[in-house]
Amino acid sequence: METDAEATRDSDIVIAATTTDAAGSSAFPYFKKEDIKPGALLLLPAAARFDDDFLGEDNTRLVLDYHGLYDAWAEEYGDEAYQILGIPGCHWNGLVEKGQLDASNFDQIGDISAGRTPARRNEDESILSSVGGMPVEDVAWATEVYDNAHAKGLGQNLLLWEEPAIK
Known part of the structure; x- marks a missing residue:
């Protein structure tokens, strides 16, 4: 595929997994509404941006891993949370603070x-899922990695305590 639009236009699932840039959100991957297939799921664990009016549309669903995480980042980083972290939910949270987006849009x-x-509310809604990285997600993934390694006989046992928590 030659362009970002070609890569996303007919995709049911899109993952934005890019790093932030010193230039801030102007350098984040940009997803145009017309390039997002109705009903697509966009997983956003990293920098990404969208047109603000698209975020508030009835057929655009905004999913957060945990709203309190974004509130904490807003408290710590203020208006610069999205520019520094690149996580779309930080921008959405900022739009709520400015009165430009209703918090009831979040799930x-x-x-x-x-x-x-x-x-899913209907087959045509576009779901944008912001992943901020809650530690519980890391524990779940680490457990899966551990279980796979154990099943394949990979790795080395380390005695960290007398009785391991996971056997």
Whole structure:
């Protein structure tokens, strides 16, 4: 594929996994509304940007791993959280603070996982999922890596305590 648009236009799932840039959000990967397939899932664990009006549309769903994480970053970094971290949820949170986006547009992945919020409201909604990196995600991934290594007989056992927490 020659362009970003070609890579995303017909994709059901898109992952933005790029680093931040000293130039800030102007250098983040830019996803145009017209290049996002209706019903697509965009996983955003890294720098990405969208047009602000697209974020507030009825058929655009904004999912956060945990809203409190973004509030903490806003408290720590202020208005520069998105520019420094590049995580889209920081920008969305900033738009709420400025009165340009309603916080009711956000869903949390825990609420979806627990069935308190539907996984999908309709087949055409575009889901933008901001992943800030909660430690519980790291523990889940590390457990999977450990289990795979153990099953394949890889690695070396280290005696860190008398009785391991995971066997």
